[in-house]
Amino acid sequence: MQQLEQTLKNALNEAAKAVFGQEIPAASLALQPTRKDFAGSFTLVTFPLTKAFGKGPEQIGQALGEWLQAHEPAISGYNVVKGFLNLEIADAEWLRLFAELQSQPAGAPVLFEGPRRVVVEYSSPNTNKPLHLGHLRNNFLGYSVAQILAATGATVTKANLVNDRGIHICKSMLAYLRFGHGETPESAGIKGDHLAGKYYVLFDKHYREEIKQLEAEGVAPEIAKKQAPLMLDAQKMLQQWEAGDEEIMALWHRMNGWVYDGFNETYRAIGVDFDKFYYESGTYLLGKERVEEGLAKGVFYKKDDGSVWIDLQEEGLDEKLLLRADGTSVYITQDLGTAELKYQDFGYDSSVYVIGDEQNYHMQVLQATLKKLGKPYAAAIHHLSYGMVDLPSGKMKSREGTVVDADELVNEVVEAARQATLGKGKIEGLGEEEQAELFHTLGLGALKYYLLKVDPKKRMLFNPAESVRLEGDTGPFVQYSYARIAAIRRRAAEQGIAETTDFSALGALHATESGLVQELARYASVVADAARNYSPAVVAQYAYDVAKAYNRFYTEVSIFNEPDALRKAFRVALSARTADTLKTGLGLLGIEVPERM
RNA sequence: GGUUGCAUAGCUCAAUUGGAUAGAGCAUCUGACUACGAAUCAGAAGGUUUGGGGUUCGACUCCCUAUGCGACCA
Numbered sequence: 001m002q003q004l005e006q007t008l009k010n011a012l013n014e015a016a017k018a019v020f021g022q023e024i025p026a027a028s029l030a031l032q033p034t035r036k037d038f039a040g041s042f043t044l045v046t047f048p049l050t051k052a053f054g055k056g057p058e059q060i061g062q063a064l065g066e067w068l069q070a071h072e073p074a075i076s077g078y079n080v081v082k083g084f085l086n087l088e089i090a091d092a093e094w095l096r097l098f099a100e101l102q103s104q105p106a107g108a109p110v111l112f113e114g115p116r117r118v119v120v121e122y123s124s125p126n127t128n129k130p131l132h133l134g135h136l137r138n139n140f141l142g143y144s145v146a147q148i149l150a151a152t153g154a155t156v157t158k159a160n161l162v163n164d165r166g167i168h169i170c171k172s173m174l175a176y177l178r179f180g181h182g183e184t185p186e187s188a189g190i191k192g193d194h195l196a197g198k199y200y201v202l203f204d205k206h207y208r209e210e211i212k213q214l215e216a217e218g219v220a221p222e223i224a225k226k227q228a229p230l231m232l233d234a235q236k237m238l239q240q241w242e243a244g245d246e247e248i249m250a251l252w253h254r255m256n257g258w259v260y261d262g263f264n265e266t267y268r269a270i271g272v273d274f275d276k277f278y279y280e281s282g283t284y285l286l287g288k289e290r291v292e293e294g295l296a297k298g299v300f301y302k303k304d305d306g307s308v309w310i311d312l313q314e315e316g317l318d319e320k321l322l323l324r325a326d327g328t329s330v331y332i333t334q335d336l337g338t339a340e341l342k343y344q345d346f347g348y349d350s351s352v353y354v355i356g357d358e359q360n361y362h363m364q365v366l367q368a369t370l371k372k373l374g375k376p377y378a379a380a381i382h383h384l385s386y387g388m389v390d391l392p393s394g395k396m397k398s399r400e401g402t403v404v405d406a407d408e409l410v411n412e413v414v415e416a417a418r419q420a421t422l423g424k425g426k427i428e429g430l431g432e433e434e435q436a437e438l439f440h441t442l443g444l445g446a447l448k449y450y451l452l453k454v455d456p457k458k459r460m461l462f463n464p465a466e467s468v469r470l471e472g473d474t475g476p477f478v479q480y481s482y483a484r485i486a487a488i489r490r491r492a493a494e495q496g497i498a499e500t501t502d503f504s505a506l507g508a509l510h511a512t513e514s515g516l517v518q519e520l521a522r523y524a525s526v527v528a529d530a531a532r533n534y535s536p537a538v539v540a541q542y543a544y545d546v547a548k549a550y551n552r553f554y555t556e557v558s559i560f561n562e563p564d565a566l567r568k569a570f571r572v573a574l575s576a577r578t579a580d581t582l583k584t585g586l587g588l589l590g591i592e593v594p595e596r597m
Numbered sequence: 598g599g600u601u602g603c604a605u606a607g608c609u610c611a612a613u614u615g616g617a618u619a620g621a622g623c624a625u626c627u628g629a630c631u632a633c634g635a636a637u638c639a640g641a642a643g644g645u646u647u648g649g650g651g652u653u654c655g656a657c658u659c660c661c662u663a664u665g666c667g668a669c670c671a
Contacts, residue, residue: 032616035617035620038617043617045617048654081617083616317600318671356668357668358668359669360601360668362669395667420636421636424636426636453610455611459667463609466622466623469636471622471623471636471637472621473610473611473623476636477622479636480634480637484633487633487634491633525613529613537610541621545621548621551637554633554637555637555638556638561632597634
């Protein structure tokens with residue numbers, strides 16, 4: 001495709017030289033896809049050329065088009081509408097392009113002048129509660145971006161920085177000690193992460209009762225919050241933890257172990273994985289070394305009370321606290337340490353952080369601080385900032401119990417896929433296990449596509465009913481297109497039709513055929529675009545476009561009723577290539593495809 | 598209070614980064630299965646791109662301003 005565009009650009013320059021005596025200024029030599037209401041495939045905008053060529057936009061378009069049609073074999077025709085020159089491509093050229101595509105497998109690495117060694121940090125859960133809908137957007141984004149970058153030939157490490165220490169963890173531990181009666185995930189019959197979450201909620205409930213009690217006794221609200229016995233005990237437990245108290249450490253290991261079992265189960269269910277785990281309990285002390293380094297370099301300064309700060313006002317930010325007066329670390333302290341550690345481990349030229357946009361400011365501070373420290377990897381940090389997920393009822397609020405649990409949601413989408421699929425009655429002959437696998441593939445396909453098709457930067461609305469839909473702009477729509485072609489391939493194999501041949505003798509193509517070839521040829525530039533913008537949404541949109549182009553082709557022409565053997569073979573090959581493209585495209589989103597559905 | 602992001606069809610989202618008559622899906626209406634898979638396809642209707650100003654051949658896109666919603670910093 002790049003090659004075809006280059007051919008056209010060269011030809012346009014030749015035309016300009018022949019007709020106007022000069023080339024087209026590089027900035028104006030950009031081709032865009034022709035809008036579908038007009039004939040043609042590529043469009044040159046001629047408005048910007050009027051000054052250089054001293055003619056009106058339409059005259060320029062006519063003159064260039066006329067020359068091209070006469071001299072460039074790849075161009076079969078043209079039309080000019082106002083300042084737009086629409087170029088029509090010869091069918092022989094589409095066939096040549098298709099042959100070029102076929103010379104490489106659909107999943108072949110894509111040309112991209114981007115980072116070669118990448119760390120993508122995502123998921124990064126707290127170990128005091130189970131994953132929810134917001135985490136799902138994070139996990140799907142992180143996994144998908146890692147796949148997309150890998151598709152450009154980069155070496156990608158998927159990292160998970162687990163937030164396994166701190167006051168919030170102590171809260172669920174404390175509540176467990178008080179109210180748990182020694183129950184375990186096995187005895188309670190619930191997943192470990194949900195068990196920890198249960199005690200986190202219990203802590204909050206009793207804590208608020210204590211506050212109310214104190215307030216009734218005449219204590220001011222601000223003071224009550226700090227003096228409530230449970231809070232004091234939680235803080236004491238955190239100190240014991242930092243001191244390495246044996247009993248506390250044992251409990252911590254035990255409860256976190258349960259949580260990890262729960263997380264792993266969820267990760268497996270949603271199809272994400274990691275190459276490297278970091279734990280804040282293992283990195284929070286490293287940050288303090290960076291603080292020492294900053295003080296030594298004179299980049300940080302100490303206030304009278306002993307707290308450490310950095311002044312980022314020149315960068316348009318504020319003064320920022322890096323270490324508390326009592327020497328305990330804040331979030332950014334640990335992040336300084338983890339960034340250094342990741343660089344030591346992987347020497348990345350791009351480090352992606354998949355973190356919600358509520359932390360935009362925090363990430364700016366982190367990057368600016370590392371820059372001031374003179375860290376070579378500071379510029380390589382990229383915050384993949386994504387918007388929050390809202391519900392039809394508004395924001396998710398744990399206080400109000402409106403948080404959508406990830407495990408429950410997965411069960412629901414799989415169940416919805418089961419109902420819908422059984423309703424169609426198309427899968428007789430599939431065994432129990434194959435059916436379960438299919439429902440899972442479809443349910444997760446719907447959910448992932450739904451969460452990934454929206455531009456990551458934008459806040460989005462989660463509508464449960466729409467997330468399990470199978471028609472229209474959805475994951476199952478694309479999966480269906482794949483399954484349809486799978487059926488065609490099976491039949492073609494029975495008939496002994498070869499999947500690749502030389503089609504150059506084919507002659508004229510149907511518009512849906514050349515349209516499909518053009519769509520398939522876009523793959524490489526789409527993936528590069530998605531990598532450049534860290535945006536799975538670009539890939540989702542593309543997969544949908546390909547599926548639509550195929551379905552149009554499928555209804556317009558017949559494959560097996562085609563009398564001409566060569567043309568029949570071409571349509572089978574075109575179908576096969578489409579299926580392969582859909583499979584790799586969805587694969588970049590972490591979505592699998594079924595052979596029948 | 599300071600900083601910052603967002604606002605597009607009834608609803609959910611696009612718009613190739615400044616290009617044509619702003620496009621899809623859902624919902625609504627119409628048509629296509631005794632044809633390779635109808636989870637499909639074809640068509641209709643739906644818009645003052647939040648309001649107002651500006652920049653230019655051209656603005657959803659850039660600048661200013663007002664309003665509304667969100668986030669962050671204390």
